[in-house]
């Protein structure tokens with residue numbers, strides 16, 4: 008059995024690994040000229056954790072996990088408001104979860120597939136045709152590949168989805184926020200190692216996180232729903248112009264960074280993830296957004312379960328896809344609902360609402376409550 012996977016992100020590489028383990032041959036097609044890497048810190052857990060364990064990559068992922076000793080919430084001028092300790096952060100995540108740089112998940116998966124899987128970089132998909140027995144995929148390098156299954160793991164703006172399922176606008180649910188993330192060249196002195204600092208005010212959030220091995224990620228997330236279009240990175244200078252602390256330094260770095268992740272925050276609501284022998288996986292199918300904070304985990308867990316379904320159904324690919332979607336959809340729907348709920352209280356403009364949304368965090372940082380939270384979650388974990 009043979010699969011073509013479009014996209015060498017977390018979803019695509021996890022699918023290539025799991026399908027290899029199921030005895031499939033795969034060709035991965037990636038538009039970028041080389042591995043993209045980079046990214047921001049994410050919490051990895053849930054079905055992603057279990058999937059990674061089954062695929063044998065969990066120890067390496069854990070080895071690259073980073074710890075946050077302290078998460079400090081600051082005022083616009085940089086003054087400390089309150090802080091969460093490392094123990095509280097770990098306790099609220101539960102036992103089967105850890106923080107890791109998004110690019111490190113990609114790197115671990117890449118190392119696990121590189122030896123046995125062909126990855127064609129600098130190439131994209133241009134046409135798809137299918138019949139009862141196979142799918143024929145035309146690529147931008149002029150070749151046509153025949154396979155039993157085509158997996159569109161090409162992210163939020165998936166070309167596979169546009170070609171087979173229709174235009175993006177039919178599925179995109181805009182969440183009224185934009186995000187810009189990049190890796191800083193060095194950790195500023197004002198940010199102690201293994202800590203995160205965060206400022207939230209007037210519909211904007213800024214965060215800077217030390218993510219291990221001397222690396223630092225900077226994050227800008229802001230509302231676009233009332234006039235702040237943020238069409239270019241230059242606009243961020245104005246949007247964040249009144250913020251102090253390390254924000255001016257982060258803005259300078261943003262303008263000269265090698266690679267910036269800059270996009271609107273949108274969910275993908277696709278009513279059926281497969282059409283014949285073409286299936287969508289990861290953000291292309293169900294993007295839950297950073298509000299839900301579970302995208303990498305769902306991508307790995309979803310790929311693991313896709314491989315398991317294909318293994319179980321042998322050469323009946325359509326039956327495998329139907330069973331896989333029936334099993335996974337409730338989890339993805341739940342996380343999308345969570346994402347929509349969190350959106351309403353994320354980076355509020357209203358200062359009172361901001362105080363209210365941060366109240367539980369403030370409480371959790373207070374000694375007696377902190378100890379209670381730690382005990383409760385340790386018991387539950």
Ligand SMILES: Cc1cc2nc3c(=O)[nH]c(=O)nc-3n(C[C@H](O)[C@H](O)[C@H](O)COP(=O)(O)OP(=O)(O)OC[C@H]3O[C@@H](n4cnc5c(N)ncnc54)[C@H](O)[C@@H]3O)c2cc1C
Nearest residue numbers: 014016017018038049050162166289290297300301302303
């Ligand atoms: C700021 C932010 C914070 C987040 N925080 C978390 C978190 O805390 N926890 C968590 O689990 N998740 C988080 N996520 C989400 C997570 O990063 C993604 O959901 C996850 O990585 C799944 O990605 P993917 O592989 O489906 O898509 P992507 O990572 O977008 O990968 C798609 C790949 O396909 C390639 N590609 C695109 N178009 C084409 C084409 N036409 N042809 C060929 N290749 C193509 C791209 O170059 C890329 O390599 C966060 C996301 C953001 C933006």
